[in-house]
Amino acid sequence: MLYARLILMRLLKAVVVLFMIVIFNFFLIQMAPGDPAAILAGEAGATDQEFLRQLRERFGLDQPLYVQLWRYVSGIAMLDFGYSYRQQMPVLDLILARLPATLLLTGTAFVLSLALGIVAGSMAAARVKKPSGSLIMALALIFYATPLFWVALMAVVLFSVYLDWLPAYGMYTVGAGLDGFALILDVAKHLVLPATTLALFFMAIYTRMTRASMLEASQQDYVKTARAKGLSPRVIQRRHILRNALLPIITLAGLQAGQMVGGAILTETVFAWPGIGRLMYEALMQRDYNLLLGIFFFSAALVIVFNIITDLVYRLADPRIKEGS
């Protein structure tokens, strides 16, 4: 019951935040030079005033700004995100078609980075001041300091071009007509490079965080208690140190998960992954206002959902919060 109420309240708050985001982005995008009509006209290779006037009227760009805003906001209230004139499709359809790909990519990268980061971080914490521990941290630091796109490029060159182990781009083999398990395997193969690339940076963050948090936790009194009980170091490490050290990592992971959507822009571009990160960049470049606003809306919604999940997980992990004391 507590959860139901919590989720309900959080969703209400989310609606307010999303509303603010819609309005903020609406005005932000209005400030961009060049409107969609001009771009479409430009792309057409030939244009005249009549053509522009037609387009503007059609997109409602001839209306005063407040009318445009009102139309947009009232549309969203009914889950109508408008129409992408550039792509000639309703925005909602476009986004929903791309969203699963992004969720798959970021979700995989998230799980991967979190799992590997925690494992590597715990290993480094257990080997503090030993060469192997320093090596893990040095690697984490290097992953952290390396530009994401650079790793992506290098990975393509190495694994796709020279080694030819993995496909370099796309989400599935076009025209192969695979289904069932074969398709899953195919998608999985395509997923390896982008997900790993995206995961590396975040893995570095989690590794460092886990180590710091575990070192911190290992200083706590209850660890001394556990040792005084005669528990083995492994049990102490896992049951007492790690469990407590995970709490701040949950919070951090919730924040970072949202940032992954941003990181996905680069990854999706390099690996031709058909997700909303790439769609966003294209929409921005083409001044596809409705689409861009829609993507902002969805990515903000994703961040909020991630945050709510984080909160719930935190609540599950930390009994103190549940009781509200």
Add this chain to the structure above:
Amino acid sequence: MMMKTPLATAIAALALTSTFAIAEEPKSGGTINTIIQPEPPGLVLGMVQNAPTRVVAGNIYEGLLRYSTDLEPMPQLAESWDVSDDGLTWTFHLREGVLWHDGEPFTSADVVFSADVFHRELNPSARAVLQHVESIEATDDHTVVFTLSAPFGPFLLSFEAGTFTMVPKHLYEGTDFRDNEHNNHPIGTGAFKFENWDRGTVIQLVRNDDYYEDDLPYLDGINWHIIPDGASRAVAYENGTVDVLPNGTVENFDIPRLAEMDNTCITDEGHEYFSPFAMLWMNNREGPTADKRFRQAVMYAMDREFARDVLWNGLGNVPLSAFGSNARFQNDELEPYDHNPDRARELLDEMGYDGEEVRLLPLPYGETWTRWAEAVQQNLREVGVNVRTQSTDVGGWNQRLSEWDYDMAFTFLYQYGDPALGITRSYLSDNIEKGSPWNNVEGYENERVDELFNEAATAFPDEEREALYHEAQEIIHEDVPVGWLLELGFPTIYRCDVKDLVTSGVGVNDGFKDAWLDR
């Protein structure tokens, strides 16, 4: 640094061999994988005319005519045509037995609807031609007569599929064209039918089994892969995923490497109809660029051959003046603007250039153009021009040019075979109008030039036109309203076992209908 790159030489050699190649017996079957970049906004030609749409939809839709690489008209939906002696009445005889992809017959009613209703409403480039047309009539099911108000020299060059697409009247008449449900599933008469568009991933076309030409097309289908990153596109060709790289799909710097791969052929044919011409808009209205001497200095300062050799792999041609080498009626007796920094400095001194900042707007179409802007920026700085490059995206570029808020800006324009279609639009003072980046953006006004160009457009026959155009070119050459950078050579890279890929002056836009795989 005068060097013809090895690549350019190789292409020349290839062109030679292909001319003498023994005609082989085409084989049927197989699907071609290629790339489309960027992803087109839509596939209904006539509604959208940008390059990627033309490339894909050119295989779905057809026009009345095609054009050879020499820009001679070839039959397509029109089997033959004739013109009255006064050049005013044009009669097209349509092919019989042509079916739309949904099984309805194609008739003269479709032509009248397309030209008179559909394109008049939606298509600015068709509108430019249609203003010379007084009436369009279907005299029977397979004959259409266009009556012009005055002779229009380039009229016969206007019927290419991209500009003058035939759309099905029975699906569009009486509807809101832009909201028509068939826009997502285009119906044409072409050799390939629309199958599937998985946005962000692939566009698939399949063979039109009911195509009117026997045995054609040879291919079972075409997959256009959508890969947003240039490096990934190159990889796609290298690892065999795709067989054809249309121009612009890989960065120029990748081309020499790809061209050296086994079983790889390369051609720069297939763009004769468009003859893309890169130019540097210079704002004739204000600032240093308003001074003729400054503009001449820019011409002398730029090392255009370096740009061609380094950035464009030696492909293309440094133009003499406003008319490209493919253009009709070129005046080739003009004095060329060579790379001559000293002369540029002299001219700047002469006009008393005081180091006022000049903004340079690159064309946001990829790396090559960015590098080119950097090269021009450096060329100009070295003769003492204070250049500041403004980075922008397509939206910003469009707006700046449409609002005339620029000093110098890169662009490229299609020439469409005839000066009256593609060239004079940039110099006629009638064409000075805010809101478009494709008209007389530089703001050049010269009454004599206007007169000569207008007369030349409607003069008949060609000898008369030539004299008028030559005189106009002399004036423009001296005034340098814009910088003439390069006639671009766009290479198409493909596996050598893809045969007969480029068979017309619009290249891969309609080429797949004849193409076949020798596998």
Add this chain to the structure above:
Amino acid sequence: MSEPVLSIRGLTIALPKGADRPYAVEDISYDVERGEIMCVVGESGSGKSMAANALMGLLPKGVRPTAGEVIFDGQDLLTLTEKQHRKLRGLHIGMIFQEPMTALNPLMRVGAQISEVFEAHGKYNGKERQAHALALLEEVGIPQPDKAIRAYPFQLSGGQRQRVMIAMALALEPKLLIADEPTTALDVTTQAQILELIRDLQKRRGMSVMFITHDFGVVAEVASRVCVMRYGQIVELGPAKEVLENPQHEYTRALIEAIPSNIIPEARGGERPAPLLEVKGLNKIFRSKGGLFKAAREVRALDDVSFTLAPGETVGIVGESGSGKSTLGRCVVRLERPDSGTLSLSGTDFTTLTGEELRRQRWRVQMIFQDPYASLNPRTRVGYAIAQGPMANGVSRDEAMKQAGELLDLVGLGAVAVDRFPHEFSGGQRQRIGIARALALNPELIVADEAVSALDVSIQAQILELLEDLKQKLSLSLLFITHDLRVAAQICDYIIVMQHGRIVEQGTAETVFLSPREAYTRELLEAIPGRAHELESA
């Protein structure tokens, strides 16, 4: 005499380089006999816990024994490997710590934490472990043990947590229990209960206890024998009674004397003059914000509190944690705003002042804080820290700095201290600086909030002496808040006992101590550790 359970011989433990002395303990030897409670007493930094940590194998990193032996069960514990040590811990030696709040894993249920002990030593199966845990909780006297076993630590009070700790330490019936300051963090009544429990269990099980403490009162309560330590060395060792009654070493004597005596101060003065501070019907309720997922909670911190304080008088507010005594102090200095009631200072209503007006009146009431480490800005020179007050009230910088020097002199640090930073001073010295700061504005009233609680007993005595001295010199009016009845007894003229935000009893120090009217006051007084002993010796 049977063989001792534990025998420490010539133990020396080295500190890492850069520490303030080379050895944590140097050449110490003592035994813990079968069935006795051996108290190791010392102030902070005496090294009293070192031996215990060494024999448990729980020494901090970089600290290691360099000489001596620790014999337990016939083997030298210092030579054991980590693995062998592990077998010993929990099974043969149990240990409890000072901070019951942090010594339990916050994320594990109490039952599971107890069961872990069995698990660690491979005893019983899952079900049996739970049953045993339950039995243990019953034995240590936790109310509703069947519920407590499923509780998380945060759901228990401090005393209950310490009981859980004890249950854990005793789970496998070790021969030796090490209790490292187990009651220091507890309220006095809770402390008495825990001490009682330890004594009780020790007797019932016949085990030996090594009890580490800083408090001679506690020693008097529980010890069979005492080992007094200073600077890593043993200064005195002997039966508790002997040491307490007849301390041989000067240091031991000083320590015992430094415990604020429980002997009641003679009644001072007669009639109380017109009040300087008058508090009437003060109420304060703290509301935790009812968030999205928790109900709002209310804590009644002050419930209709009224009292007066006369000029030159020292009024003590005494109570356990949660009694509202600190809130009262904070209301008086107006760091908190009372919800209702009035608070007037020589006639001025202090309750409703806000903003700039309040800021300008603030000089009239100053405060001495509890924590000598937190009450001085680490980045501000001491002189400037004192001068800030006068400067904020319009005194020129030069004048204020000169005054600061004089004040430092007055509190016994010397005027040269003005240019030094707080970290260059010890805890007691910092508390002197805090006093100088409070005096700088020449306030009408000083509130001392647990001003000596964080200090070692010997330092405590010095500060109390200083306050007493200043009181005389400057005829200070003092509101003295403390949890320690012994301290209150020493300095206060008038005492107010608080519980749950209410005043339980108030009266002159003499009456409150000698003839308390309320049961709670009596309970408090009886819980004072060592009281029995002191009364005896008195």
Add this chain to the structure above:
Amino acid sequence: MSFFARFAQNRGALIGLIILMTIILMAILAPFLYPDSPWRMVQRPFLSPMEVDGFLLGTDTMGRDVAAGIMHGAWVSLLIGLVSTTVALAIGVPLGAIAGYYGGLIDDGLMRFTEFFQTIPNFALAIVLVAIMQPSVTSIVLAIAIVSWPPVARLVRAEFMSLRHREYVEAARLVGQTNRTIILRQILPNTLSPIIVLASLMVATAILLESALSFLGLGDPNVMSWGYMIGAARTVIRQAWWLSFFPGFAILLTVLALNLVGEGLDDALNPKLSRERS
């Protein structure tokens, strides 16, 4: 122990400091060692490193000297990193200080505002801002600052919240100091250590962000930055590895060095506070 001695105890931090000093030195010396514009086309394109004397790191797609670009780029990258961090601090510190010191409704309001910025993915917002303002050093700096101030505000707020009830702050209030004085003189100086540590990491992040923006073609076309060099070399990565390798390596080294220095500062300034960083 002196500050530097504590810092130098961390060997990584010392190495980081040396690298960082080298890079700063490069930035300072660039105009003297390579007086020509790094944009100047001086040799044949695509010279590999050391193929021709005087071109240690080779030439790029248009025959520009890569070494000159790296040297001049150091200045740009550091400048963008430092200025954007300064701007982010100028936004985040006051907001966090006010929210943390006053609490209550002010805090609620400011934190909602901060959360709002954190709800939009950083990089996405940065791209949109740069695209809207049109790429230039100013717009890039502003965009980076706008997306990176929220963590500063949160950190400062957390510090203020923990410090505002410290006894010395209450003492300052009791002696009648004004809120302004308390914020500026009592609390702020004590929050500086974690802020400095965070700032050193932010400079690193800003350099990474700038390079990512440049990679997408959103860099300032008038200055030679490392991000620009990688972005420009990306299309030729296959035939000229050194073009993206050297600037990429320079970024890696700088970011690495800044992180190491940050860790060293953390150790030296607040041995106990590191946990409060998130």
